[in-house]
Amino acid sequence: MTTDWSPLTDELALWRRDGLTLPLWWRDDDATAPTDALDTLLSLSEKLGLPAHIAVIPKRAAAPLAARLCDDLAAVAIVHGWAHENHAPTGAKKAEFNHPRAQLTHDTAQALDRMQSLFGVRLLRVFVPPWNRIDPQAVAALAAQGYTGLSTFTPRKSRCIAGVVQINTHIDPIHWKAGGGLHDPETIIAAIVTLLKDRRAGHTDAVEPLGFLTHHLVHDPAIWAFTERCLAVLLDAGALPCNLTTYKELP
Numbered sequence: 001m002t003t004d005w006s007p008l009t010d011e012l013a014l015w016r017r018d019g020l021t022l023p024l025w026w027r028d029d030d031a032t033a034p035t036d037a038l039d040t041l042l043s044l045s046e047k048l049g050l051p052a053h054i055a056v057i058p059k060r061a062a063a064p065l066a067a068r069l070c071d072d073l074a075a076v077a078i079v080h081g082w083a084h085e086n087h088a089p090t091g092a093k094k095a096e097f098n099h100p101r102a103q104l105t106h107d108t109a110q111a112l113d114r115m116q117s118l119f120g121v122r123l124l125r126v127f128v129p130p131w132n133r134i135d136p137q138a139v140a141a142l143a144a145q146g147y148t149g150l151s152t153f154t155p156r157k158s159r160c161i162a163g164v165v166q167i168n169t170h171i172d173p174i175h176w177k178a179g180g181g182l183h184d185p186e187t188i189i190a191a192i193v194t195l196l197k198d199r200r201a202g203h204t205d206a207v208e209p210l211g212f213l214t215h216h217l218v219h220d221p222a223i224w225a226f227t228e229r230c231l232a233v234l235l236d237a238g239a240l241p242c243n244l245t246t247y248k249e250l251p
Contacts, residue, residue, distance in 0.1 A: 003185045005233050011193045012237035023209035024239040027053045027151060027169050028216050029080055032060040034068040037216040045074050048231050051243040055080035055128040058114040066118040076245055077119045081130040082107040098133035105141040112146055124245050126151055148251050155204040165249050169211030170195050173226050182222040209242045
């Protein structure tokens with residue numbers, strides 16, 4: 001079945017008509033080592049001209065990954081939790097940092113230390129909590145520890161939270177509730193259009209970069225194909241590639 005992209009291109013035409021700017025950023029989670037899937041992601045990033053912000057799991061990452069990412073000027077390393085381990089109570093949704101525990105702020109601090117030792121000045125000090133969930137206690141500690149940003153999922157309610165800038169992701173092509181694989185493409189397109197309409201109407205923050213979220217290690221050919229096509233449609237229709245290392249909102 002041919003995917004109908006016209007609802008998205010029609011909405012983006014209204015953005016151009018109204019002189020609105022749509023910064024677009026790409027976040028990819030769960031990197032620990034150089035892999036063929038990571039190479040595919042970085043090649044696609046180069047092809048599209050859209051920087052890839054790679055959320056690296058600090059405890060499990062090592063020098064070969066740092067060397068691979070630092071060799072790519074369009075790859076931006078950010079901090080993905082500490083060990084990507086589930087500490088949620090029984091029956092709660094998975095999370096590493098969404099429930100109070102003794103090591104909570106210790107883990108965010110050691111995550112930044114580990115990542116700085118691997119990436120040095122190439123690290124962007126943005127914290128990405130695994131499963132996109134984080135407790136206020138952990139958020140409150142981030143700025144003092146040296147973080148400048150926080151990224152989860154869904155439109156942000158405020159630009160700055162506890163001294164760090166929040167820049168979230170909003171689009172995820174994977175149908176996690178069905179066990180993986182690509183979600184219905186036209187359902188994803190309809191969701192993106194709703195996001196853009198809400199921004200244009202002033203219901204959500206229209207300045208926050210629109211975030212596309214991927215997980216390269218679990219992509220199948222359909223997810224790769226949709227990711228490439230969706231990002232290309234957004235860029236061709238006027239979205240502006242955003243590299244958070246030079247984005248004006250981050251200190």
